[in-house]
Every structure is written in structure tokens, then in C-alpha cells.
Amino acid sequence: MYRSLLLLSTALLLPVTEAAAAEQPVLIRRPQILVISFDGAGSNELWARSRAMAKKVDARFTYFLSCTNLIPREAKKGYAAPGQKPGRSNVGFAPSKEDAAARLDHIWQAHLEGHEIASHACGHFDGKDWTRDDWLKEFSTFDTVLKGAWQANGVGEREPKEWQDFVENGITGFRAPYLSATKALTEAERAAGFVYDASGVAKGPQWPESDGGLVRFALPLIPEGPRDRQILGMDYNLFIRHSAGLDNPSKSIEYEERAYAAFKSAFDAQYDGERIPLQFGFHFVEMNGGAYWRALERLVGDVCGRADVACVSYTEAMHVIKTGQRRAAPASN
Template identity: 50%
Template sequence: MFRLFRVLASTVALTAVAGTAQADPPQLRLPTRPKQTVIISFDSAREISQWKRSRALAERTGAHFTYFLSCVFLLSRDARDVYKPPGKSAGKSNIGFAASKQEVADRLEQIRLAAAEGHDIASHACGHFDGKDWSKADWIAEFGQFEHILENAYSINGIAPEPAGWRDFARGAVIGFRAPYLSTSKALYEALPAAGFKFDASGVSQGPALPPTVNGITRFALPQIPEGPKSRPVIAMDYNLYVRHSGGFERPSKAGEYADRAYQAFRAAFEAQYNGKRIPLELGFHFTQMNDGAYWNALERFADEVCVKADVECISFRDYVARQKDGEKQTTVGG
């Protein structure tokens, strides 16, 4: 009888242990994965309506953008002679100037609001000249013109009042550059660190690539991505799609088709990284509404879908560089 009791007791104990193990299994730690980074930027940043539209897109998706500003749009026509481009007479520009003092005031307000919202204000130089043959001194002069015009934009144009802290912002906020026409040279890369820049986004790569840091400058590159029925590579920028689709001429009747092609290209490039190595994906745009706004429509559709994902971050170049400087790894998700 005593032996039978011991057997029953042992059976009950084993059952209790087994039950406990089944009810509270050890937690498995899933391998961490970096969030997929997407970096969206805009060149020239002219039209006020597009400033507002981009900021609204950022607000609803949680994104931060980089705006590469051309400083001639901070000068009214009456003030254009303030700009003195290298090797050219004062007041020359390949892209014109602001139409009026009021337009400058409106643009300055958009810049101020965007910066306050956490967006990155960067330099696209001033007159949109091809500087491939410029010397280091020429580039330093152009950067000096940009800084002077940005810092003094209110007083140059007779706009009052100047917001408190504006000059401190103008002297310290701009740490990035993208060359007009993506035209670079040895002289440019010598001038960038001398002028205090921390990143350049003028490169082009065969596909998404991690940016190297050379002489203190983090060098980003717009990737070539597959596009269209034959998946031919194209630089991931609206202007290059515009040339691919319609030869650089407006074809508004095909805007829907072009928007869908652009969206599909953006999404395929995203999915390749999202499901793969999760290398940051860079996409470039202008404020110009090419092919009746096809590429902005594609951008909004894309950002509305991916920037809201828990394991995706749509951040600026400045954000990315700041993280690297702090020695942080890409934000991770998972266990």
C-alpha cells in the first residue's frame, strides 16, 4: 500500500511539473532587425504650395524630409544683385529669383515652420550653375553667398519683423549639400569640409548603398532602381523619371500611367530592401509638378503606405548623420 502511494505521489508531481512547463514555456528571443530607413528629399524648394503639401504629408505619416534650398529664391528681383556667383556678373541665375518680396516672406515662413517641425534644411547652392569646373575657392565663395543670403534674407528684402533666433538658425542648421545637376568634382569635395558641411547627397549608385564617410563628409547617393515593363534602371528622382517617361516634355494625358509606374518602381525598390538587407532607400524630388504632378502623386501614395509602418522610419539626411555621429546603430525592431 505504501509503495502504491509513492507511485501515485510521483505521478502527481510529474504531472504538475509538466503542466507548469506547458503553461509557462521559456520565451524565445527573436533576432533583431534594423528598421527600414527611407530618406526623401526635395531640390530647390521653390513653390509655396509644395512646401505646404510636403509638410502635410510629413504630418500625417510622421516623416522628416530634407529640403535642398536654392538661395536665389530668397531674393526678390529687386534684390537679385546681392547674389554674386563665381565667374559671373552679379544677379545671374539659371533658375531665376523670387517673383516678389511677399513670395520671399512666404518662403521664409515655410522654412521656419519646417525647421521647427524637425525637417532638415540643406543647401542646393544658389544660382543652380554646373560647378564641375569650379575651383575650391569658387565653391567656398558660393557657399559663402548661400550663408550670407540665408542669414540676412529678412533685412536684404526689407521684411519685418525678423523672427527671434533666425540668424542662429541660419548659421548653424545647414550641414548638408546636393550639387545642381548632381555635378561633382575633387574641388567640391575639398570645399565641403572647409565650409563646415557634414554630408553631401550628390552621388549616384547602382542600387541602394550604405553611405561612406570621407574626410568628415558622409556621402549619400541616389540609387538606380528598376522601372517600367523591362525593369530598366533609372535614378530614383522625379526628373529622371520624367525624362524616361516623356522625354522631358509634358504629357498630362498619361499622368495616371506615369504615376503608377513611378509608384511601382518606388514600392519594388522598397520591398527589395525591406525583405532583404534593409539598406536605406533614398528618393529625390523637386517641387515642380512634372507630367501634371504624376511623381508627387506617386510619392504621396508610397509615403502614406510605408512611412506609417512600425518597422519603417522615414527620416532626413540630417537625422541619419546625427545617429551615425552618436555611434548609434540603425534603429531595430523585434526581440
């Protein structure tokens, strides 16, 4: 479905001669889509850094938010994931109300800047054994936490007037923690009204697929390292390969170069080839001395300013696939 919607568009370019204009229309290639996403979206410092990165080249990212990042530790007992004791979360909680309030400001400003806020559930638990109702409970908790977040963190007077509608209608995408997608999750996503799921893994870049009203995106395997071994295009997977999941800042520059080479090579293969949408995933954690964030900043700076590259969110990627055009940039705030 989506592949067929992205046939090459045709249009006349400025001709070398008038005769050429009459006889030789030139095919214009589809834009190369690059989707950058962040799981968890915790650190306020990295919220600021990612937004600044995007502004330089008019890129728009997707932030898969874990809702416990808006619950202060003092209130953590109010959250209970399916099958878990109250107050448990694999990604912790906001250290204070002030910290959570600052994150709310980042979320709203990012939304106004054209970025996408999507759901990563709440406590980052592996839901492989959860039922449809378990997932629906977690989705409901996510909505409840977000709707009450400004009041709960002592800044109710700052809540944007559009916030409630944004939570109700503006969060349309989901990525499962640990990419743990199941049939029960799919059923719950449809029931909850999600438009797309980005929990998939593919052997390489592939077109999103339509599945009973739910659009499915899959992070690709890409070649990496001196032997071009395949690895998921996500910072955490590089972290595990490079240093077995243990921070090794002494090799940070080496890891950055390897990561950048892998990202850029995967990008170039599509940009110079079929132009299948490319996706990379990141976390709000600076692993191996920040190697992967620096590699990301280099990639975004190198490619996102090109006229025929669309560095967009998942939702906007669907629009570009259908129309071949980006949406207009949001008004300056």
C-alpha cells in the first residue's frame, strides 16, 4: 500500500533548451525520509540538546515518552504497572516536581516546534506476557498521568489551554519497551486508537506496512564495524556491541566514528538507491561518553539540510510518503 503511494513523481525541470523542454520530461526523485526517534525522553539537558540540534536544520523528531518521567519520586506509589507492585519502574521517576515541570515545558515547546510526542507506555516493563486489558490499563495510566501532570507537579497555572486535547487526540504513535510487540499489544493499540506502531525490527530499511488500520514501522538492521556485521540501528545496540554495555569513555572517539560511519553508510545506500525511509533510534542517555549522540549530531548536520531529504517524525513520514511533500514549518514561537 505505502510502497505504491510513493511512485516517482514527474515534473518538468528547467530545460537546457526549449526543444528539450518539449520532448524530455525529467523524473524528480522522491525525498529521502530519515526518521530519528528517542525512547524514554527523560533528561531535561538532552531535551534541550535535541531541540537545538533539530532547529539548526529544520528537522523534526519523534519522542517516545515514558510517563513515569512526569511522576515525581515522592508520588511514585500512585503508579502500578500490570503485574507489578506500586512504585516500581524500570526507568525510575522524576527526581522532583521541579524536574518534571521542566520536562513538561520541553514537551510542550517541542510539540509547538513540530516534533511528535508519542507513547512509550510508563514504567518500561516487558509486556510480552501482558493481555490486551493489561496494555489498555497501561495506556489509560499514561493518559491519566499526562492529563494531570501540570497540576500534580505544582505548575497548574502554566498548563497550556490545548494540553488536554493534545493528550486526548495528539498522541497517535506507540513503541513497545524492549520492542516487545505481541498480538495482545496490537489488539490494544487498535482499541486505544493508535495510528501507528514503531516496535518492529527488519532485516534492512523497509516501507511501512498497513495492518488492519495500524501502520507498522520497523527499525532496520544496518552494517557496522570493520566486518560490516548487521546490527539494529539504535544507540543501545551499538553500546552493547562496542563495550558490552559498560561505559568506556576512553574509546569514545573510536565508537563515535564507527557509529557515524554506520549511520552515514546506511543513509547513503538509500539516498543513492531506492530511497526507502530510514529510521534510527536513540535514548536520552549518553552512552560511552556521548559517542552516539555526537554521531547523531554529525549525521543530522550533514544530511537534514538537503532539499531532497526529509528529516521528519513518524507521523510526518506518513504524510511525505503519501504526498511527496513535507508539511509547512510551524510558526515561530
